[in-house]
Ligand SMILES: Nc1ncnc2c1ncn2[C@@H]1O[C@H](COP(=O)(O)OP(=O)(O)O)[C@@H](O)[C@H]1O
């Protein structure tokens with residue numbers, strides 16, 4: 244163990260903010276700093292970030308965290324980076340300046356291009372090569388859009404002057420002052436351009452999307468030495484993973500069959516499937532994750548579009564609660580929802596339904612329905628949607644889950660966590676530290692630089708805050724769940740395809 248360097252720094256570049264968190268060898272948070280990011284919405288359905296602002300905010304939090312903690316750069320063993328995935332930036336390698344705002348993962352501008360890929364009959368190829376589906380969510384079509392729409396971009400790219408990156412790649416480029424152009428397997432697996440079987444950029448997809456290979460970063464394991472940043476002394480950058488995969492690692496889900504669910508704005512559920520690539524028959528994605536040795540594992544991933552956001556809606560649009568946390572007290576005011584179900588299909592339904600035409604539905608209302616029933620139904624809806632994903636994952640992977648590890652802002656809600664345990668009939672484990680994304684990045688960098696020797700040491704650092712065990716009997720559980728499925732059926736196919 245390197246005793247003169249007992250700290251590790253995680254840079255967590257998220258959709259709404261950039262954060263830096265400094266951890267000690269016991270994985271305790273020593274200091275944290277955060278800066279919000281400007282969201283740009285140039286057209287309905289389009290979302291952009293200014294990559295220059297991303298770098299400036301990330302750099303500012305790094306400086307602030309060092310100042311706050313009093314830790315000197317020479318005491319830091321390494322830096323781990325974790326990031327919002329898929330968000331795409333292209334920059335000029337001589338000037339280091341982006342040629343356009345970054346196109347954010349939520350941006351729908353390339354939906355027509357994705358339809359075109361389907362018409363070309365590429366859907367099955369995309370699924371088997373990348374584990375993904377032709378959707379505007381992923382980086383490949385965003386990159387193609389930039390090449391087609393920014394004047395002069397294609398010619399410059401073909402002349403080898405432009406570089407592509409997701410936010411991990413962009414930050415490493417900036418941190419190393421333009422010396423290193425690299426990404427890791429987990430981020431590469433979200434681009435729609437990376438072959439998750441051969442672990443290489445996929446030449447067929449590059450050709451179909453007309454993307455020059457010279458723009459792409461080198462792909463390395465998530466636990467590796469990528470380069471150094473100069474903080475007065477050189478500090479190694481030694482860990483890198485997309486935020487959901489970093490959270491999976493931070494939750495100690497190193498082995499096959501281990502699952503985490505992050506309850507943020509949406510919910511992201513990932514199951515580590517080990518060295519085995521599992522193809523879903525329920526519309527889940529197959530993606531790359533990090534194994535116990537820091538090497539490549541496969542994972543199944545499903546997302547719920549409306550997770551904690553349903554609670555924001557109750558607060559901001561309906562005014563039923565003043566703060567998100569008040570939802571718990573409201574839900575506990577009533578014994579049950581009085582037969583009310585809320586299906587928050589505000590933007591359609593994702594896996595396992597994949598129905599873009601579904602819309603939000605509130606059913607089972609009677610004269611006796613009050614605000615608390617509706618708030619409770621909203622919390623239950625988050626758990627029902629997560630059970631839908633969990634059932635799909637267990638069927639795809641052919642195994643029964645031992646426990647669900649949880650994190651994210653809404654995981655603080657004890658009512659929701661107990662209902663999750665009840666409705667999925669399994670244990671729910673909440674760690675003391677909910678910053679599992681940053682912790683995962685810190686673990687990767689700490690392993691690569693010798694701060695920790697192995698995953699047993701990591702496991703000793705993670706404390707459980709609370710474990711929720713199921714109490715609901717089988718009859719009650721299945722009756723509840725049948726009610727949910729009936730409500731989902733009411734919500735589906737609501738709007739007419741245009
Ligand atoms: N105690 C709570 N009960 C229910 N939902 C909550 C609670 N606290 C926060 N939330 C919800 O969790 C979300 C914030 O979680 P966070 O992990 O910070 O999200 P993100 O990373 O997506 O911004 C918000 O949508 C908020 O409504």
Ligand SMILES: O=P(O)(O)OC[C@H](O)CO
Pocket residue numbers: 256257258259326327328329348485486487507
């Ligand atoms: O930054 P977050 O937490 O909203 O995560 C974004 C995801 O990585 C998108 O795939």
